Amino acid sequence: MFLLEHDAKELLAANGVAVPAGTLIHDTEFDAAALPPGPWMIKAQIAAGGRGRAGLIRPATTGSELKSHLRAILGATHKGMTVRACRIESQVTGLEEAYLSFMLNPVAAGVRLTLAARGGVNIESLATTPGAIRGATVAPQLPALVAQAMILTAGLAPHLAQALHAAARELAGIFLTTELSLLEVNPLFVRPDGSWVAGDAKIVTDDNALFRQPWLVALLERRAAAYPEARRKQQHGCDYVVVDPNGEIGLLTTGAGLSMMLIDELRAAGLKPYNFLDVRTGGLRGDATRLVDVLGWIAAGSRVRVLLVNIFAGITDLGEFAQLLTEAFARTPQFKMPIVARLVGTRLEAAREFLATRNITVVTDLGAALVHVRRHLANT
């Protein structure tokens, strides 16, 4: 998952990295005593790039300025995401800005280390200047990364080389032990004495490694509301994303690719799907609980008026699935909307019989299912 900047900095700080003093604010009514020393930067906490250009990162020197910016930023939307919190941190001024990142190189099966003596918001424009951005992919091991940092910092001003080399050593250790997919620090503030501060942090963690990453598990527990998808996957074993809070069609689907494609096709047809779901029928193991949970989440969509079940069962026994689904409906009495089921796979007839007990029409053609969906939307 993509960590919000605040949490990324908490992770770095927990590992001994210096970051600007900061606190997370959810509301314009906050405890002023909790603020770090001013002047401040107000930074919207959303998982999207381009915050600065969208006016979601602003400086403030007085308390009233801070409040008025907070009022403007909290609740603003950017790339479909609503800002629910801001990190308020002490401004860092007058220091040089470098760049350092680690990312996976899936082709070379290594870690790509990239650094630049001049970082900051215009890092992309440096790409055309020869030698400004230096990088190489090496084996995913600390000694290899540290040695590479030494090579890449050669020829830089001594304080910059010292800071980038020290930062590379520390951050490489964090990247490897926390099993990150991306760790980018930009700007990396460098003091004249060669010490450094992580001015920003972009971190992507590996959900699949959570079982051996206790710090991240604790973060998910503490900040469940900020990471609903990852939290849900950890707790329920399935992937669920609300793609449109105003969506009208709830989706009960299995398979990430097919679920994504269905959403694409529904949107292209002018329809409004509410959620993405990979329920993983293979993981139900005769227990309807996961389906009950999913129906509850979908029922919470205020504008959802019809449920489309789309299961292409490679291996799953559709009869068994339909039986569980029928049980789940029985356990979810608040779920009253019409249901259209499109099923393909083994034991389709058994599935039809189970679903007929709840007056659910089963079709095998997706186009036909959409005709039913449209009819229900027109009638409600």
Place this chain on the structure above:
Amino acid sequence: MINPRIDRDTRVIVQGITGRAGRMHARMMREYGTLIVGGVSPQAGVADVDGVPVFAACRDAVAATGATASVLLVGAGQLRGAIEDAVAAGIKLIVTPTEGMPVHDALAARRLTHEANVTWIGASTPGMAIPGVAKLGFLPEASLTPGALGLMSKSGTLSYEAGYRLAQHGVGTSVWVGVGGDTVKGTRFAELVPFYAADAQTKALLVIGEIGGNEEEEFAAALTAQHFAKPVFALIAGRSSPEGVTMGHAGALVHGGHGGYAAKKAVLEAAGVAVFVSLDAMTLGIGRTLGPR
């Protein structure tokens, strides 16, 4: 060169054969025609599963059976170790359907298999198949019809749906490889381009990709660099997915403008690939090229 071609004489073992999935899929693969010669399980006292001999160590299974391919049905946390066992035992083709492999484990496994010149397909893959001949993994029979279309996919279910619809339109598949939806994987789309170019049974190629990463872009570059001469089609899922959220597959994450749909479509089209906006359009388009006359 990566070569996923198998036949009815390819000797296959199943690591994790005594587990629920291992037992079931060993049986289903055998029923399809795959020559399953053995299984591996640390569980003591199990001599066989449905008549397939079970060995305590991968090395013993390979020594006793002469297996060259292995399907690994073990937990995500055990996957890296099981791949290391298979490579050490001399297995040349490894298929790992398990979902949820930690990405740093996958990085290590990819380094290992490449250095050992072993083909690793996965993780998080439904597997691969030569329709009508044999399969390694989960691919459902309803979607497998012999034919001339090479098929590669990140997603399992979307490829099942595509294969099923194409089969209904008289289009069958030559060699089907599910590369899986993980960020770091054993075999990438681009790495299969030389194989499909040389494969005489493959007359055209369908790639089923999705948002996130740069595999589709890399695939397009490989087509151009290697002057791939057969028709190529693509379906890319996730064009309306939100940024910054992982859509089920670990690899399906768009952030900061990377991995988006529009860029993938543009580079694929520039490489001469026909990119379809829907399953229906795909079925019709491929049917026109490969379907019955």
